[in-house]
Amino acid sequence: MSLNQQLHQESLRYLTTAPFRENDPKFIGAISEVDYELLTANEADFIELLYFKLKNIALRNKILYGLIRRKELELKDFFQKAYKKERYLDMRLLAIHGLAHYATEEEIDKVIDHFLKILMKRSETTPYNYQEYEFLRSAVGLPLLIKKYGYPCFEKALQQVEKQYDAMPEAFKGHFTFDENGNSVLLRSPRETKLMIERFFAAQYGR
Numbered sequence: 001m002s003l004n005q006q007l008h009q010e011s012l013r014y015l016t017t018a019p020f021r022e023n024d025p026k027f028i029g030a031i032s033e034v035d036y037e038l039l040t041a042n043e044a045d046f047i048e049l050l051y052f053k054l055k056n057i058a059l060r061n062k063i064l065y066g067l068i069r070r071k072e073l074e075l076k077d078f079f080q081k082a083y084k085k086e087r088y089l090d091m092r093l094l095a096i097h098g099l100a101h102y103a104t105e106e107e108i109d110k111v112i113d114h115f116l117k118i119l120m121k122r123s124e125t126t127p128y129n130y131q132e133y134e135f136l137r138s139a140v141g142l143p144l145l146i147k148k149y150g151y152p153c154f155e156k157a158l159q160q161v162e163k164q165y166d167a168m169p170e171a172f173k174g175h176f177t178f179d180e181n182g183n184s185v186l187l188r189s190p191r192e193t194k195l196m197i198e199r200f201f202a203a204q205y206g207r
Contacts, residue, residue, distance in 0.1 A: 008035040012043055015050065022056045031059050036066035041073060048078050052085065060086075064094040065182055076102035083111065089119060090135035097145065105151050112153040116160060123164045130172040133165045138178035171200035 011033040014026070021027050031050075039047065044067065051063045064082060067075055079098035086092045092115060100108055119136075122129045135141050142158040145151070165173065175193040177185050188196075 004035050005038060007033045008038045016046060020053060022054055022059060031062060036069055039070060044070065044073050061091065068098045071101045089132045093136060093141055100145060100149055108151060109153045112157050116157055119160055128168055128172045130168060133161055134177055136161045137165060139180045140178045140182045144180060169200055171196045
């Protein structure tokens with residue numbers, strides 16, 4: 001048995017028997033050690049149940065990324081429910097990534113119609129929504145869906161993202177992005193980002 005297999009089995013054993021404590025470092029570590037390439041159908045069922053119990057967004061994010069890679073497990077229902085559960089657009093888009101493998105173009109069109117309604121409201125409720133926008137327009141976001149499926153609805157969604165992104169002040173642009181594997185890529189140092197945004201608000205409110 002490889003080290004990965006051993007860690008995977010130990011993690012699943014712990015998660016299925018230990019009390020549910022999502023802020024416990026041991027619990028968080030066990031979720032991180034799950035190897036989605038080794039996940040059986042029964043284990044996937046358990047991980048799905050765990051996902052819907054979790055309040056911790058970072059842990060749900062890990063699970064979404066992991067299950068997206070297991071296309072043979074027939075997870076359409078899971079991704080439909082995950083899309084409805086999530087409130088942030090980047091998390092909803094991850095669910096769409098998973099759903100797109102199983103759903104028809106017509107089904108995806110309907111989901112993107114709903115997604116666009118939420119997206120367009122963001123420009124009113126969260127005018128400097130750069131964190132969500134950067135994920136949506138990054139290599140792992142809508143461009144990857146366009147590359148994989150070529151659906152016009154994905155193109156339409158990206159155009160709307162870019163329109164809202166372009167409308168933001170320069171202080172909120174170009175700080176980071178994501179590669180095709182979902183890894184964050186810093187384009188500026190956190191200090192530089194903080195200073196640019198602070199200067200913007202200082203100028204806005206005359207401080």
